[in-house]
Amino acid sequence: MENREELEITETNEPSLSQVACIGLGFVGYHSAIAFCESGKAVVGIDIDDDHIRTVRNGTHPFETNGLREFLDRETCTLSTRVSDAADCDCYVISVPTPLDERDSPDLSALRDACQQVSTVLDDGDLVVLQSTVYPGCTRDELRPILERSGLEAGADFGLSHVPERYSPSDERSRRAPRVVGSIDEDWRAVTAAMYRDVTRSTVPVSSLEVAEAIKLVENIQRDVNIAVLNELTTVTDALGIDIWNVIEGAETKWNFHRYEPRLGVGGHCLPVDPHYFRTATDHLDEDLELVMTARDVNGSMPGYYGDRIAEYLASVDKPVSEATVAVLGLSYKPNVEDPRNSPSVTLIRHLRPNDIDVAAFDPQFQPNAEIEGIGIENGTDAVSTVRNADVTVVGTGHDDFQRLQPATLGDLMADDPLLVDVARLLDTDAVDDSDLVRLRDYLTTDRANSPRDDHNGETSAADANQGWNDE
Numbered sequence: 001m002e003n004r005e006e007l008e009i010t011e012t013n014e015p016s017l018s019q020v021a022c023i024g025l026g027f028v029g030y031h032s033a034i035a036f037c038e039s040g041k042a043v044v045g046i047d048i049d050d051d052h053i054r055t056v057r058n059g060t061h062p063f064e065t066n067g068l069r070e071f072l073d074r075e076t077c078t079l080s081t082r083v084s085d086a087a088d089c090d091c092y093v094i095s096v097p098t099p100l101d102e103r104d105s106p107d108l109s110a111l112r113d114a115c116q117q118v119s120t121v122l123d124d125g126d127l128v129v130l131q132s133t134v135y136p137g138c139t140r141d142e143l144r145p146i147l148e149r150s151g152l153e154a155g156a157d158f159g160l161s162h163v164p165e166r167y168s169p170s171d172e173r174s175r176r177a178p179r180v181v182g183s184i185d186e187d188w189r190a191v192t193a194a195m196y197r198d199v200t201r202s203t204v205p206v207s208s209l210e211v212a213e214a215i216k217l218v219e220n221i222q223r224d225v226n227i228a229v230l231n232e233l234t235t236v237t238d239a240l241g242i243d244i245w246n247v248i249e250g251a252e253t254k255w256n257f258h259r260y261e262p263r264l265g266v267g268g269h270c271l272p273v274d275p276h277y278f279r280t281a282t283d284h285l286d287e288d289l290e291l292v293m294t295a296r297d298v299n300g301s302m303p304g305y306y307g308d309r310i311a312e313y314l315a316s317v318d319k320p321v322s323e324a325t326v327a328v329l330g331l332s333y334k335p336n337v338e339d340p341r342n343s344p345s346v347t348l349i350r351h352l353r354p355n356d357i358d359v360a361a362f363d364p365q366f367q368p369n370a371e372i373e374g375i376g377i378e379n380g381t382d383a384v385s386t387v388r389n390a391d392v393t394v395v396g397t398g399h400d401d402f403q404r405l406q407p408a409t410l411g412d413l414m415a416d417d418p419l420l421v422d423v424a425r426l427l428d429t430d431a432v433d434d435s436d437l438v439r440l441r442d443y444l445t446t447d448r449a450n451s452p453r454d455d456h457n458g459e460t461s462a463a464d465a466n467q468g469w470n471d472e
């Protein structure tokens, strides 16, 4: 990398970059722009969506606004829809979407477009950092050639690094996760790590771009597979008449049992997506990700599993499905966020609709009466009006707001034989037991069970059982 003398030398003897373009101002890029601004960098926030720029400018977007006022007040921090307005920057941090297409293959269109835009303003000594999640080899093989349309060579003329984002909404611990840094060469890795040390607690330099890309995917894939194990075990324990929650509580008394929990399904734009990204890297190999993709299918099948169990229950109480009403509380993919991407609740609604079942939905994170994308229903105004006269209530997302729901009230508001589908067991179990509600898990493990039911009494808490034990 011959052209780095113009970068000023910082106290860590690494050249310092001072003007950062953050391309893509979604959840990831927005937080990066604020963080780099707070670290004293000049920042140009770039997003192709003019409306989104407007929401950032007036603070009406769904992300936290800590630091936004300082960003907007600082003359050296600006917003634009054009990468050309960032031509004076010396670092380009790309955080655009990397979703799947309709064939479950990586859709790199946004990424290619962003790289093409950057290639038009790239100068000697600049650094390009990819934060978006991609598959191993993508940065080097797909994005580097686009960036080199600038006439510059990655490594020799400009830096190319992959620093995957680990932060996720409503998980403050993940915000402070160390940042993995993989680069085109060691010199640029040092420059990148120095820049990120200003915005995170610690950096983890790794040996290559591909290792950094793989780390991100492996973290999420391991989580997806482990959740799939619990989801599959839940369907089996249902059939055996065993309550999975008693099994989890008991298994947790072993110090090296890692707790994962069954849910209506696995949502978000990462866990359902990342196995398919990694699978892409195996396309030319004899080896494949058979277990990983099977686990993905298990998780993807869960909303349908619960949809079928609901239909089964309705038939068992002589309620024609086409005349039934299902109330779905929670549309986000996980608690306390406003994000319906790959939401299991939305997938469940899609699964139920062909049966002409009537569906009402409410999510406090969404605007009342807002149209819920892709399922043709509007968000309700509150939980009570949503569940009134419903035959089934599904607690699809464990928002904190729903902790206040009183099972007795739900039972009174709903139709006869009211079914509660609360896979995450959000509602107080004793209160549910004392209400008129029929818990789906009880229905599944009672009316269909052949084996002895598990004993609800005399359970030992994990904390008590693990007194004094250390992890292996």
Ligand SMILES: NC(=O)C1=CN([C@@H]2O[C@H](COP(=O)(O)OP(=O)(O)OC[C@H]3O[C@@H](n4cnc5c(N)ncnc54)[C@H](O)[C@@H]3O)[C@@H](O)[C@H]2O)C=CC1
Residues within 6 Å of the ligand: 023, 024, 025, 026, 027, 028, 029, 046, 047, 048, 049, 052, 095, 096, 097, 098, 110, 111, 113, 114, 131, 132, 133, 134, 165, 166, 167, 168, 169, 269, 270
């Ligand atoms: N949201 C999350 O919790 C996390 C996301 N990631 C990854 O970070 C990346 C970004 O994710 P999000 O921030 O959630 O995406 P997002 O969908 O919330 O935001 C992406 C933004 O990029 C803009 N954009 C799209 N194409 C563009 C282009 N060519 N030039 C400029 N702007 C463009 C869009 O208008 C949008 O505002 C993805 O690869 C995702 O997998 C990684 C960790 C956490």
Ligand SMILES: CC(=O)N[C@@H]1[C@@H](OP(=O)(O)OP(=O)(O)OC[C@H]2O[C@@H](n3ccc(=O)[nH]c3=O)[C@H](O)[C@@H]2O)O[C@H](C(=O)O)[C@@H](O)[C@@H]1O
Residues within 6 Å of the ligand: 133, 165, 166, 167, 168, 169, 174, 219, 220, 223, 227, 259, 260, 261, 262, 263, 265, 266, 267, 268, 269, 270, 271, 333, 334, 335
């Ligand atoms: C390894 C890891 O913890 N990855 C995180 C993950 O965050 P994400 O926002 O997807 O949330 P999550 O807690 O993994 O939940 C994803 C989905 O999995 C479900 N879920 C979660 C835990 C569990 O035991 N059972 C379960 O079914 C959730 O309900 C949700 O629908 O993916 C993020 C990402 O890559 O976008 C990443 O930054 C986060 O650190």
